[in-house]
Amino acid sequence: MAYGLAAAAVVSCVATAFMLVFRPAQTQNIETIVAMIYLDGVILLLLGMVVGQRLFSIWLDRRRGQAGSGLHVRMVTLFSLVATAPAILVAVMSATFLHYGVQAWFNERVSTALEQSMGVASAYLKEHRENFGTDILAVANDLNINSGILTREPWRLEPLLTFHTRSRGFTEAVMVDGTGKVIAQSEFSRLRETEQITPELFQQAQAGKITLIPLDEQDRIRAIYKLSRFVDAYLVLERFVNPDVLNHIDTIQNAVREYQRLQRERGGLQVSFILIFTVVSVLLLLAAVWTGLTVATQLAEPVSRLIYAAERIRDGDLTTTVDIPDADDELASLSRAFNRMTAQIRGQQEGLISANRELDERRRFTETVLAGVSAGVVGLDKDGRINLPNRSASVLVGEDLMRAKGRLLVDLVPEFAPLWSEAKRRPDRQQRSEVKLARDGSERTLLVRIAAERLAGQLLGFVVTFDDVTELLSAQRAAAWADVARRIAHEIKNPLTPIQLSAERLKRKYQGEVTSDPETFTTCTDTIIRQVEDIGRMVDEFSSFARMPQPSIGRENLSNLIREVVILERSRTEDITLDLSLPDGDMMLRCDRRQVSRALTNILKNAAESVESRVLQNKTDGGESEPGRISITVTDSRGQDGGDESVAVTVEDNGIGLPEAGRERLTEPYVTTRSKGTGLGLAIVRKIMEDHQGDLRLEDRPGGGARISLVFRDLDETANDGDKDPMKVATGLGLG
Structure with missing residues (x-):
């Protein structure tokens, strides 16, 4: 469409100039010129909109920083200046020539010549009319003088009118009455009808004036005059006029009138011509600008496409290619080279991507291995x-x-x-x-x-x-201590029974025979028997730790089990308050009832001994002693949202608490903080919890004391893990 408008603008300007300059003035049609001006205006408006839209688009591209927009703007500016400068120069020169041309048209010599020509024409017409009027009066006078004879002898009128027609150069001589009826006429007269003589003309003739009768023909003149000596009679005469003379006179008159009109409208004429020149100039200017825009775009677009494609490649889109221009020029060669370069880069990128993908897979594999x-x-x-x-x-x-x-x-x-x-x-x-x-x-x-x-x-x-390796070392120590415990139990237990039996026999047999110091004898034998019993209990603990029995897993009521242990412990620690908090209903758990009871008993025993140690220490220091208290709390999180599917038995006491140093080794064999402790209680509890796939947690109680938690998890129906030994436990922790 834009190309069509540009071509139409050029054609319209040429047509307008041809209408104004090259066509003769007498053949110019003002309506055609006005139509051409309107057409120029419409084309100007449309082309201006197209050019404005294109310039606005270029400005927006520049504002957005689009690729190649700066080069495009510079080229558009350059080509627009090159295109508009001649158009502006032509417009200025045309306006100057128009100004001086108008001044030349309306100078004094032209005005004087036209006025004198008009005077000559007017004098000629005046003289011709005066001669025509003189002849009319002469004929009328002759008729009036002979009116009596002519009235009596009307046949004399035709020869008389014919005589005057021939002698005075008339073409027609006719007598009519007031109604226009022909009374008499000259020979060869063509006048048969008098419809052209209107009543107004008759009235003017009655006033005694020579009245001209309007004719369609411009080459003759006709007049009517009242014959005073006749009753209701009028003389109508007609004479030929040289048509060339009349045409010249009309031309002069029209030229003078047109010149005078133009002189009166001189300012408007100049404005009109300036407007026409402006429209044509602007139209040509816009056509030139559009041509410059088109040429600049054709030159800048390939470069812009290259820049845009380069930016796409910079952003990582290596599938970008540029269209190769049809013309086999440098830009086409550059476009082909660019596409080849892009293809090479794309191939290299695919190779790099493949290599990086392989490296990434290896990295993820390594990270997965490391994370696992x-x-x-x-x-x-x-x-x-x-x-x-x-x-x-x-x-x-x-x-x-x-x-x-x-x-x-x-x-x-x-x-x-x-x-x-x-x-x-x-x-x-x-x-x-x-x-x-x-x-x-x-x-x-x-x-x-x-x-x-x-x-x-x-x-x-x-x-x-x-x-x-903390657990591994602990397991190794536990295994070593278990072996030591078996050996100690074997080596010590064998002589204990004879020693105890011998001491009891000595007491029974010689208690009555010893008279010198019987009390000392009894005390010594009782001490031997009591110490042997203590050593026997220690050996039993060694044996229990060294050879823990396989757990017999069954479905047990944990609530009843805990109640039984608490009742038994209350009977042994009457000075300490034991609080028990159980959930409502029975808690069923798959476990070894005997081992769980033993573990809980050991925990409560340790708690009671810790409370007694704290009470004794307070008495020794002379301070007030807080009443001993042990609380047992059971929490069942199985089947709850967010729960860990476990049962936790938490024992809290207000005793002396756990030591800060070496706390992690309290569950190892023969590690104890009490003077008479064997260091096997927590080790046995830990072994029991491991056999039940549970956890033993040692923590400080807020406000002083210890918090020990036994955390049980539901075992599978087939679970019977009593064959686990410390080394297997360590291996199961992933430390082997």
Whole structure:
């Protein structure tokens, strides 16, 4: 459409100029010129809208920073200036020529010549009319003089009129009455009807004036005159006039009138011509601007497409190509080279993507492996800064190593510093050591290994791996103590019975025979018997720990079991208040009733001894003693939303509490804080909980004292895990 408007603008301007300049003035049609001006205006409006829309689009592209918009604007500006400068120059020159041309048209010499020509024409017409009037009066006078004869002898009128017609150069001579009826006429007269003589003309003739009769023909003149000596008679005469003379006179008169009209409308004429020139000039200007826009766009678009495609490639879209222009020029060659380059980059990218995908799969596999192992793994750079830890490492050291990337590992875990120094000093050897780590009041033992990572003899970094071997060491110690306990029980239990029997026999046989000091004898034998019984009980505990029986799992009522243990413990600790809190209804749990009862009894026994120690200590210090209290709370979270599907038996006491140091070893054999303790109570409880796949938790009670929790989970119907030994438990923890 825009190309059609531009072509129409040029054609319309040429047609308008032709109408105004090249066509003769007498053939010009003002309606046609006005129509052409209107057509120019419509084309001007449409083309102006198209050009304005295009310029606005270019401005928006520049405002948005679209690719190639700056080059496009510069080229449009350049081509528009090149196109508009000649059009503006032509318009200015046309306006100047018009101004001076109008001044030349209306100068004094032209006005004088036209006025004098008009005077000559007027004088000629006046003279011709005066001669015509003189002849009319002469003929009328002759008729009036001879009116008497002519009235009596009307046949004389025709010869007389014919005579005057021939002698005076008339073409017609007719006498008519007041109604227009012909009375007489000259020979060869063509006048048969007098319809052209209106009553108004008769009235003017009655006044004694020579009255001209309007005719359609411009080459003759006709007049009517009243004959005064006749009754109701009028003389009508007609004469030829040279048509060339009349045409010249009409031309002069029309020219003078047109000149005078133009002179009166001189300002409007100049404005009209200026308006016409302006419309035509603006139309040509817009056509030129559109041409400049089109040429600039044709030159800038390939470059803009290249820039846009380059930006798309920069953003990662390597499928981008540019259209190759039809013309086989430099831009087409550049476009083909660009497409070849894009294809090469796309191929290289696909290769890189494939390689990166393979590397990413390997990385994810490695991360999955690292995340799935229980051991901690930390990748370090050659300076010891963290760059790749797994989740287990954060759990084991008690620090969020994922957020500590870039920091020195020894700053977060100072316990690793000696081993790290040795590994850095001798990177060719793997360093290994057990490191004790104290966090949040508990101590754990980590088996730490540090190995250097090398590539082509160059040190890239280090890999630190560490396992929590606390449970493993504890299991090893438990296994060792179990073996020791079996040997001790075997070696000690054999002589205990003869010793006890011998002491009892001595007491029975010689108690009456000893007279010198019988009380001492009795005391010694009783002491021997009592100590043998104590040693026997200790040996029994050794035997129980060394050979824990296989758990016999069955469905038991845990509520009744706990009530029985509490009733028994209340009978033994009357000075201590035991509070029991159970859920409503019966709690059924798959467990070994005897072993669970034994574990709970040991926990309550330890709690009672802790309370008694605290009371005794307060009495020794002379302070007030708080009444001893032990509370047993049972929580069943099975079948509850958000629950962990477990049953927790929590025992709290207000005794002396748990020690701060070595707390994690309280469940190991022969580790005790009491002077008469064997250190096997909590070890047996732990073994029972492990056989039931449960947990034993040691915590501080708020306000003082201890909080011990036995956490049970429902066992499968086929569960009977009494064959687990400490080493198997350690292996099950993923530490082997």
